[in-house]
Amino acid sequence: MTGLDVLEALGSAPGPVGLSELARALQADNGHVHRLLGVLTRRGYVHRDEANKTYTLGTGVVQLAGSLLRNMDIVAQARPLMLDLVNMTGESVHLAHRTIAGGVYIARERLARKVTVETEIGAPVVVHATSTGKALYCRDSAEMLEKVVDLDALERFTEHTITDRLGLLRDLAATAERGYALDNEELSIGVRCVASPVVDIAGRIRASIGISGPSTRLDERTIGKCAVLVCTAAKSLSELLGGEWDFPLPSSKPVTFE
Numbered sequence: 001m002t003g004l005d006v007l008e009a010l011g012s013a014p015g016p017v018g019l020s021e022l023a024r025a026l027q028a029d030n031g032h033v034h035r036l037l038g039v040l041t042r043r044g045y046v047h048r049d050e051a052n053k054t055y056t057l058g059t060g061v062v063q064l065a066g067s068l069l070r071n072m073d074i075v076a077q078a079r080p081l082m083l084d085l086v087n088m089t090g091e092s093v094h095l096a097h098r099t100i101a102g103g104v105y106i107a108r109e110r111l112a113r114k115v116t117v118e119t120e121i122g123a124p125v126v127v128h129a130t131s132t133g134k135a136l137y138c139r140d141s142a143e144m145l146e147k148v149v150d151l152d153a154l155e156r157f158t159e160h161t162i163t164d165r166l167g168l169l170r171d172l173a174a175t176a177e178r179g180y181a182l183d184n185e186e187l188s189i190g191v192r193c194v195a196s197p198v199v200d201i202a203g204r205i206r207a208s209i210g211i212s213g214p215s216t217r218l219d220e221r222t223i224g225k226c227a228v229l230v231c232t233a234a235k236s237l238s239e240l241l242g243g244e245w246d247f248p249l250p251s252s253k254p255v256t257f258e
Contacts (some may be wrong), residue, residue, distance in 0.1 A: 017055055043212035074095075128155075135205070181195050181196070201243050
């Protein structure tokens with residue numbers, strides 16, 4: 001019997017377990033189980049309740065699980081969800097990842113032989129003019145945003161681009177409230193996008209997943225339906241990463257572009 005056996009027994013127990021009960025479950029003598037519990041307790045993998053003299057899993061197990069989840073390949077986790085979105089919408093689907101220096105596109109999926117929106121893998125995300133960028137930073141304060149974008153010098157790409165600090169902060173607040181971001185031809189004329197944040201085990205927005213397509217196809221009604229699909233995918237990816245997607249799931253009603 002090893003310490004792993006002890007951890008598995010504690011993990012399957014419905015609640016705190018005493019030494020004798022644990023030893024019986026493991027079919028081992030009390031002394032051997034007690035020695036293993038001592039080692040595991042000192043390392044933080046087991047917690048001992050001194051008052052009740054019972055044992056439960058400790059925070060060390062949570063930390064190990066968090067390390068595993070953080071190191072999972074997010075692209076591999078996201079790809080099946082992205083392919084589902086492509087098949088359901090017929091549009092391009094992009095995955096952006098948050099870094100210290102800003103967002104970057106790390107994956108895309110699209111249908112072959114169809115005119116779709118192209119995004120280069122490794123390209124930086126334009127925070128203020130893309131739905132993926134807004135979704136990545138929708139919960140950041142102005143001070144945090146300043147680390148990746150100059151709020152007083154927002155570049156204009158089209159007549160729809162948000163170029164003032166207050167306007168961007170309002171848009172980000174709306175994104176956080178509804179659970180998805182919109183790009184209404186703000187980076188490129190004729191292109192609309194909708195994206196939703198992906199939350200990791202620490203409760204931080206780690207990535208965003210978005211749908212992009214020509215504005216002729218992504219009208220107000222269609223993009224409203226896409227918002228539901230992309231939020232559902234972001235929620236699923238968050239859960240795969242151990243996170244809790246704590247945004248509201250939208251209805252499929254048409255959106256209103258301002």
